[in-house]
Amino acid sequence: MSSCEEYHRRTAVTRLAVSEPDATVLRQTVSEWKEGCQIAVDMAWDHCQSKSDLQRLAYDTIRDQTELGSQHAILACHQAADNIASCIAQRNAGQEVSKPNYTSPTVAYDSRTMTLYRDAEQVSLTTSGDRSRVRADLVLPPDEDGYQDQYLDSDEWELAESTLHHRGGEWYLHIGFRKLKPERQTTENGTVLGVDLGVSQIAVTSTAGFYSAGKLNHERREFDRLRRSLQAHGSRNAHRTLESVGEKEGEYVKHTLHRVAKELVEEALRYNCNGIVFEDLEGIRERLPAADWHSEWAFDRLFNYVEYKASFEGLFVDTVNPKNTSIRCAECGYIHESSRQSRSEFECGNCGNRNHADYNAAKNIAETYLWREQQSSRRRGVSQYALKSGTMRLNRGFIPYSEQSEVESMDKSRSNSESTRMSDHGRDS
Ligand SMILES: [Zn+2]
Structure with missing residues (x-):
């Protein structure tokens, strides 16, 4: 169960311009990420779906067996917890489920593992191992009115959970944004x-x-x-x-x-x-x-x-x-x-x-x-x-x-x- 959800959420998808040396580093990060998630799911499958419990259970092993940094090891535990929780929900609804296998080339990011430079239209991403961050240009549509701009250009939308995808030889970033939902006017009472x-x-x-x-x-x-x-x-x-x-x-x-x-x-x-x-x-x-x-x-x-x-x-x-x-x-x-x-x-x-x-x-x-x-x-x-x-x-x-x-x-x-x-x-x- 997530804690309180008080946010509207949106995702802006953009291609990234990644140099060949950086792409090698990101491919390695994808591979470590998949392994980290798999370790977490293998350890917790069927009996643990809480993020904090799963983190206690699998964090050390992920740090030992992969090159993921501390925050990415935590995110991998949370990813696994979400996937297990949704499997359990599906099973309780009568569907057949099997243990997730992490094969798709993605990595999750949050505000601690990625920085968005809005004015420069760049992003920097934490990678596995001791390597420094990879910095890449966002390749936004030429049209100034691309939907991405309404989130990138607005202070109202803050950076939230995002995902890096590698498909067709290209790198895409699904940048998550969130904005507080309006609340009923409260008085002091x-x-x-x-x-x-x-x-x-x-x-x-x-x-x-x-x-x-x-x-x-x-x-x-x-x-x-x-x-x-x-x-x-x-x-x-x-x-x-x-x-x-x-x-x-x-x-x-x-x-x-x-x-x-x-x-x-x-x-x-x-x-x-x-x-x-x-x-x-x-x-x-x-x-x-x-x-x-x-x-x-x-x-x-x-x-x-x-x-x-x-x-x-x-x-x-x-x-x-x-x-x-x-x-x-x-x-x-x-x-x-x-x-x-x-x-x-x-x-x-x-x-x-x-x-x-x-x-x-x-x-x-x-x-x-x-x-x-x-x-x-x-x-x-x-x-x-x-x-x-x-x-x-x-x-x-x-x-x-x-x-x-x-x-x-x-x-x-x-x-x-x-x-x-x-x-x-x-x-x-
Ligand atoms: Zn009493």
């Missing part, structure tokens, strides 16, 4: 919605919106049963039927996740939020013992769908470190393992606050975001998170919606969601 992800409740919001995974999990078990019985009978058409079961399951899951994502964005808008905050998805499978590849894939998808839908509404989507969010009391701040009574029950050992564990966690996720926002250099002007009946601020505490004139009008439009609701301070009886 901007609001976020906290969202906790889980196995039995796929999502629970700080406004007490519960999105059950019950039906989804039930359907998946049904698909599994169908698959097993097809495999057992092994008819001539079994393979094709299995494939179609996989497709149907994939479609069903995607449809469900799209619906939940849509409702989460609607929930954020209903409560006048400026953004939606999730926990970091990296390592979520280790944190949720009942989660499997399916769940991890589903969380990843859900996050991406929310991000996509939120971008149209000008809402930002961000993630926070989930440390302690499941064992901290959102009412008094007391942190203890024993407060988490079971998967769904939370009872604070200090103040006695009893609540649904995921709901308590959703509030903590939102609060963690507020703390981080206070320390961040790039502030969004967010100072509170949304609850069902008011907002919570770090310093001033709970403020009911009835005391907030600017949000009064929204009361009328609130609460037409199908999801189950609970009171802010405990279980509804």
Whole structure:
């Protein structure tokens, strides 16, 4: 899972003028790069798709066995992690996948391994080994209005992940650019919605919106049963039927996740939020013992769908470190393992606050975001998170919606969601 995606991305393709000695160096770099990616995939295949885990696993070996520099060794790990993650997603959608083989003549670059000289229309690229960088002219179309210029000539577009390609004897650079997405106008009192992800409740919001995974999990078990019985009978058409079961399951899951994502964005808008905050998805499978590849894939998808839908509404989507969010009391701040009574029950050992564990966690996720926002250099002007009946601020505490004139009008439009609701301070009886 990538961290928050707040950028528009574009790619400008250009040919490079490369001298013969430089081309030799770049060909060697391509070969080392392919080997680095292959080492990473071979070491991590099937069991590791997180960039940081993969880096820990394969970085030293890549540095030992190839001539890639440190940053390119890291990029090779990240490349392999992306490829494994997409294989796993395809497999979970019922498609057959095999371990990637790095045969295409490409090398990934980022802003640490390449420098773009916009005015000179040149680029310098890190190469393998101890060789210095290769500097090459961009061969842009003669037409001044080539689409590449709108990115190259504009300060708004900053350099992002790029790829060098060698094809037909020529070198091409796919230069990645990114630009911050516009955000909803935030005031100093901007609001976020906290969202906790889980196995039995796929999502629970700080406004007490519960999105059950019950039906989804039930359907998946049904698909599994169908698959097993097809495999057992092994008819001539079994393979094709299995494939179609996989497709149907994939479609069903995607449809469900799209619906939940849509409702989460609607929930954020209903409560006048400026953004939606999730926990970091990296390592979520280790944190949720009942989660499997399916769940991890589903969380990843859900996050991406929310991000996509939120971008149209000008809402930002961000993630926070989930440390302690499941064992901290959102009412008094007391942190203890024993407060988490079971998967769904939370009872604070200090103040006695009893609540649904995921709901308590959703509030903590939102609060963690507020703390981080206070320390961040790039502030969004967010100072509170949304609850069902008011907002919570770090310093001033709970403020009911009835005391907030600017949000009064929204009361009328609130609460037409199908999801189950609970009171802010405990279980509804
Ligand atoms: Zn407490």
